Amino acid sequence: MKDCIRVCDVEKYYGNGQNITKAVDRVSFQVEKGEFVGIMGASGSGKTTLLNMMAAIDHVTSGHIYYDDLDITEMSADQLSEFRKENLGFVFQEYNLLDTLTLEENIILALTVQGKRRKEIQKICQDMMELLEIEDVKDQFPYEVSGGQKQRCACARAMANDPSLLLADEPTGALDSHASQVLLETFCRLNEMQKATILMVTHDAFSASYCSRILFLRDGKIFHELIRGERNRRAFLQEILDVLSLMGGESSHDTKTGLS
Numbered sequence: 001m002k003d004c005i006r007v008c009d010v011e012k013y014y015g016n017g018q019n020i021t022k023a024v025d026r027v028s029f030q031v032e033k034g035e036f037v038g039i040m041g042a043s044g045s046g047k048t049t050l051l052n053m054m055a056a057i058d059h060v061t062s063g064h065i066y067y068d069d070l071d072i073t074e075m076s077a078d079q080l081s082e083f084r085k086e087n088l089g090f091v092f093q094e095y096n097l098l099d100t101l102t103l104e105e106n107i108i109l110a111l112t113v114q115g116k117r118r119k120e121i122q123k124i125c126q127d128m129m130e131l132l133e134i135e136d137v138k139d140q141f142p143y144e145v146s147g148g149q150k151q152r153c154a155c156a157r158a159m160a161n162d163p164s165l166l167l168a169d170e171p172t173g174a175l176d177s178h179a180s181q182v183l184l185e186t187f188c189r190l191n192e193m194q195k196a197t198i199l200m201v202t203h204d205a206f207s208a209s210y211c212s213r214i215l216f217l218r219d220g221k222i223f224h225e226l227i228r229g230e231r232n233r234r235a236f237l238q239e240i241l242d243v244l245s246l247m248g249g250e251s252s253h254d255t256k257t258g259l260s
């Protein structure tokens with residue numbers, strides 16, 4: 001388990017010559033163990049690019065990303081693939097579950113790849129399914145369950161290896177308001193009970209209001225940062241909406257979610 005992730009002066013350019021896009025522009029910040037950090041910003045502001053670089057899926061153009069003292073920008077492809085397996089968990093909008101396996105088997109597969117023993121695998125899988133409340137549908141196939149249940153299974157799979165960092169890119173994007181709320185409450189539970197460190201990209205203010213801190217990106221740079229502190233979620237949501245309107249009215253606090 002890593003204690004701290006440091007993003008130092010990271011830049012990312014796509015293309016070359018006249019055709020250059022600066023997707024991430026000298027971004028620096030730190031994520032401490034146990035934080036639940038949101039990344040917000042308009043479409044094209046660099047959120048996914050930043051997340052992908054932290055996930056060692058995409059290379060930085062310049063700058064460094066440290067997991068404790070480990071600089072992932074200096075690693076070889078083989079080292080990165082090993083690093084991802086050992087340290088990171090992923091939750092995407094599209095669930096990415098294997099349709100030919102049951103929900104339980106999907107979680108077990110992630111643990112088998114890690115080379116754990118059978119008894120240990122069964123115990124972890126059971127604990128995760130209980131925590132994420134999918135035990136009653138564990139023998140169903142992904143196409144037989146709801147989007148929310150699929151997404152909670154994807155979370156269980158991502159969390160099963162006790163990752164240093166859980167990376168979520170628009171995890172509520174395909175969910176209705178109730179399923180979104182259940183998933184976000186699940187993230188909070190993972191964050192509080194498992195001390196999971198979570199980094200979530202979202203353009204939805206309601207989803208972001210569950211985070212403990214939010215970084216707002218504009219044109220590839222950090223434009224603003226909000227820390228929730230002791231405020232309740234309603235007050236935090238209002239503050240997020242205020243920042244978004246300051247940034248240009250790009251809030252997507254749509255009607256799909258209401259405050260509870």
Ligand SMILES: Nc1ncnc2c1ncn2[C@@H]1O[C@H](COP(=O)(O)OP(=O)(O)OP(=O)(O)O)[C@@H](O)[C@H]1O
Pocket residue numbers: 014015021022023041042043044045046047048049050203
């Ligand atoms: N593979 C790529 N090749 C070229 N340009 C890219 C590539 N990926 C992203 N970009 C560009 O980099 C910028 C940042 O894109 P990115 O996907 O990180 O934004 P985003 O904030 O995640 O947007 P969205 O909310 O729409 O997903 C955009 O201008 C985008 O067009």
